[in-house]
Amino acid sequence: MRVWRDLKSFVHIQGARTLLLTLFIYGIGTGILAPMNAIYLQDSVGLGKEEITSIFAISLFLNMITTISVGLISDKMKRKKQLPIIASLLCIIGLFLYMRADSYSSALVGMILAVSPSGLIFGQLFAMARNHFTNKAPAIVEIAQIWLRATYSIGFFSGLLLGANLYLLATFQGVLWGNLAGYGALCLLLILYKEVTIDSSAQQTRSNVNEPFSLLMLLAILLLSCSDAIRGLYLPLVVNELFGDPRLMSYLWSIQAVFELLFMTAAGYWAAKYGYKPIILLGSIFALGTYIVYSWSTSLTLFFVVQPIYSVFVSVLYGVGMGYVQRMFLHRAGFGASLYIFISQTATLIGYHLPLFIEGVTPNIFWIPAGLITLSMIIMIYVIVTNKSSHARHTHSPLR
Structure with a gap:
């Protein structure tokens, strides 16, 4: 079977396992804090919804500027490894300040330093990975990228479980120290990783058609991405409001880990066979169903049931979606990866603010992402139909 043949090739590539471990560790470090970040600001620092939203929005906006600015120039750099190393060190400094926050201003300063450089890490890791596999195994570049992204997700969900247990053992301070340790381990792995470089002309030649x-x-x-960002920030708050236990969100998200590697792998091969756009459209249908359940149901059981359904969408958005954007800019790996992160960050910035139009923290918030998903599906259907019509006219047009 092709998947086993590709997987065997993948694990025997020099440096592939180091990249896997790096993405896994980074996922753990990020996942430890992610579901409890907003709750930490609410319960430990004592901030309201508007203050929490503004902290996330300001730090994210600075992250966006950093990500796209460095993405524009990173392809001119022969070696990109120093960028995520520097970013990791800045994140560590920011977390030291963040865990000592006792007011809006101190939490804002800590969050800015902890978050603003992080866009460099994710984008440049995948830019380095694309260069690595383009040089070592050009036939499996796209599926290798998806496996790396899935490994990050597995690490992220492992971090969710670890974060929930750290919270039980050492409250929010234990969660923050765990997040900091993740960045420290990431920095060490990056120092040990031997980067593979490749010039843009070689990348264009060796990669598949863009x-x-x-x-x-x-x-x-x-x-x-905007709809997913709304879920990412507000689902922990809604779950905490409905069921009164911040640990539940870690368990809910962890359900996805069981399915995400399988779904990302399947989606990657489907995209190669049927095209990227139809698979992204298919994944969106699963998200729409999930948001409808979030909006009208108050059953914890149903919240758990829809997690595997939503993981189909997440697998497509983060695996196939990222690959689709990168393939638009095959000759500029750094910019392509950074552009996808920038799109995600822009969506997150918008997503943080849209639910402010709904009073309080209620399940009604999720009608907003349901509407965004519907609009996105309409756009994708229009693009697919237009492309098919254009292709048909071109195919049947008489030779001149």
């Missing part, structure tokens, strides 16, 4: 640039598809992905 995707044509489509502003409408980028907008559709922005809307999808």
